[in-house]
Amino acid sequence: MARYRVGIETRERILSATRRLLSEGGIEGVTLKAITAQANVGAGSFYNLFDSKEEAVFEVVRGAIEAVDPDPEGAGTDTLADLVDAFVTFMTDSSPIARIYLQLAVGRGLTDRTIAERVIRSHQRRVERFADAWQREDTSLTPAEATRRAQVMLAALTGLGLSALLDERFDMREHARELLPDVPAASTGR
Amino acid sequence: MARYRVGIETRERILSATRRLLSEGGIEGVTLKAITAQANVGAGSFYNLFDSKEEAVFEVVRGAIEAVDPDPEGAGTDTLADLVDAFVTFMTDSSPIARIYLQLAVGRGLTDRTIAERVIRSHQRRVERFADAWQREDTSLTPAEATRRAQVMLAALTGLGLSALLDERFDMREHARELLPDVPAASTGR
DNA sequence: TCCATATTGGAGTATACGCTACAGTTCTGG
DNA sequence: CCAGAACTGTAGCGTATACTCCAATATGGA
Numbered sequence: 001m002a003r004y005r006v007g008i009e010t011r012e013r014i015l016s017a018t019r020r021l022l023s024e025g026g027i028e029g030v031t032l033k034a035i036t037a038q039a040n041v042g043a044g045s046f047y048n049l050f051d052s053k054e055e056a057v058f059e060v061v062r063g064a065i066e067a068v069d070p071d072p073e074g075a076g077t078d079t080l081a082d083l084v085d086a087f088v089t090f091m092t093d094s095s096p097i098a099r100i101y102l103q104l105a106v107g108r109g110l111t112d113r114t115i116a117e118r119v120i121r122s123h124q125r126r127v128e129r130f131a132d133a134w135q136r137e138d139t140s141l142t143p144a145e146a147t148r149r150a151q152v153m154l155a156a157l158t159g160l161g162l163s164a165l166l167d168e169r170f171d172m173r174e175h176a177r178e179l180l181p182d183v184p185a186a187s188t189g190r
Numbered sequence: 191m192a193r194y195r196v197g198i199e200t201r202e203r204i205l206s207a208t209r210r211l212l213s214e215g216g217i218e219g220v221t222l223k224a225i226t227a228q229a230n231v232g233a234g235s236f237y238n239l240f241d242s243k244e245e246a247v248f249e250v251v252r253g254a255i256e257a258v259d260p261d262p263e264g265a266g267t268d269t270l271a272d273l274v275d276a277f278v279t280f281m282t283d284s285s286p287i288a289r290i291y292l293q294l295a296v297g298r299g300l301t302d303r304t305i306a307e308r309v310i311r312s313h314q315r316r317v318e319r320f321a322d323a324w325q326r327e328d329t330s331l332t333p334a335e336a337t338r339r340a341q342v343m344l345a346a347l348t349g350l351g352l353s354a355l356l357d358e359r360f361d362m363r364e365h366a367r368e369l370l371p372d373v374p375a376a377s378t379g380r
Numbered sequence: 381t382c383c384a385t386a387t388t389g390g391a392g393t394a395t396a397c398g399c400t401a402c403a404g405t406t407c408t409g410g
Numbered sequence: 411c412c413a414g415a416a417c418t419g420t421a422g423c424g425t426a427t428a429c430t431c432c433a434a435t436a437t438g439g440a
Binding site for chain 2: 026027028099102103105106107109110111116119120123148151152154155156157158159160162163165166167175178179
Binding site: 196197222234242 | 396402
C-alpha cells in the first residue's frame with residue numbers, strides 16, 4: 001500500500017495538529033474531531049492513514065523523546081550527565097508532551113498489557129544506556145552493579161519528573177543533580 | 191442530613207463492592223453499573239450516599255494507604271526503614287489498589303488541578319515524615335538537608351514502584367533497600 | 381491516455397457511561 | 411404512632427466518543 005505524495009503530506013498535517021493539540025490542551029483535548037478539524041481533514045482520511053487515534057499520539061510522543069536524545073546515532077559518546085540532562089530537559093521543557101508520556105505509560109500501561117510491554121522495553125533500553133555511560137565513567141564497576149545503579153537512578157528521575165509535572169514550583173534539575181555519582185561541592189553520602 | 195442506619199450499611203456495602211471491583215478488574219472495571227450490581231443497590235441509592243463515582247474510589251484508595259501506615263497515630267516512632275517498608279508493601283502487596291492510586295495521581299493529577307493539589311499535599315506530608323525519621327536517625331542533619339534527601343528518596347521509591355507495577359518480575363524491595371543510608375553488609379532474606 | 385490504486389469528506393453508527401427524576405417505601409425521634 | 415426526613419429502585423436522559431462506510435475524486439506509473 002505505497003502512499004501517494006498527498007497522503008504523506010496529509011499525514012504530516014495530522015501529526016502537526018495532534019502535536020499542537022497535545023501541547024495546548026493535554027491529552028483530554030485530543031479528540032478525533034479536534035484533530036481532523038485542526039488538520040482540515042475528514043475522519044475517513046484520518047483512518048486511511050492511521051489505524052487508530054492512539055497511533056498518532058504515540059508517534060508524536062516518540063518524536064518528542066527522540067528530539068532531546070543527546071546521542072541519536074547511538075555512537076556511545078554520551079555521558080551520564082548528558083543523559084540526566086536530556087531526561088530533565090524532556091520533563092521540563094517539553095512538559096506538555098512529557099505529561100502525555102507519563103499519562104500513557106502509567107494510565108494505560110498499568111491496564112493494557114501491550115502498552116506495558118512497550119513501556120518496559122523502552123525503559124530497559126534507557127537503563128542500558130545509563131548503565132553503559134556509568135561504566136564508561138567508572139570502569140571499576142561490574143556490568144551488574146552498573147545496571148542496578150542505573151535502574152535506581154532512572155526510577156529517581158522518573159519520580160522527580162512526576163513531582164515536577166504535578167508541582168511546577170518543584171525544581172527538578174536541582175534535585176536531579178544530586179543523583180550524579182560525583183557532585184563537585186557538597187558531597188552527598190550514598 | 192443525618193444518616194439512618196440502613197444508609198450507613200448501604201454505604202459500607204458500596205465501598206466493599208468498589209474495593210472488590212477495583213482489586214479484580216482495575217479502574218476500568220469500575221463502572222457505576224458494576225458497583226451497583228455488585229452491591230445490590232440502585233443507582234439512585236448510590237447517589238443518595240455519594241456525590242460521584244470518584245468519591246467512592248478515593249475513599250477505597252485512602253483506606254488502603256492508611257492500612258499500611260507503620261505509625262497511624264502519628265507518635266513519631268517510625269524509622270526510615272519502617273517507612274520504606276510500608277511504601278514497598280503498599281506497592282507490592284496491595285498492588286491492585288496501588289495501581290489505582292498511581293493511575294489517579296498521574297492520570298488525573300496531571301490534568302485536574304484539584305486532584306493535583308490533593309496529591310501534592312499528601313506527598314508533602316509523606317516527605318515530612320521521611321525527613322523527620324531521617325533526622326531522628328542522623329541528628330547531625332539540618333532540616334533542609336533532611337527534606338532534600340527525603341524528597342529524592344521518595345521520588346526514587348515512586349519510580350521503583352512504577353517499575354514494579356509495570357513489570358512484575360521487578361524486585362522492588364531489593365532495589366529499595368539500597369536507598370537506605372546505611373546498608374548493613376548485604377544480608378539476604380527477610 | 382488509461383486505470384488500478386490511493387485519497388477524501390463527512391454523515392452516520394454503535395455504544396458506553398455517569399448521572400438524574402421521581403414516585404414509592406422505610407426509618408426513627410419524640 | 412406519626413410526620414418528616416432519609417432511603418430505594420427503575421427507567422431513561424444527555425452526551426461524548428472512536429470509528430466505519432462509501433461514493434466521488436485525485437494520483438501517477440506504464
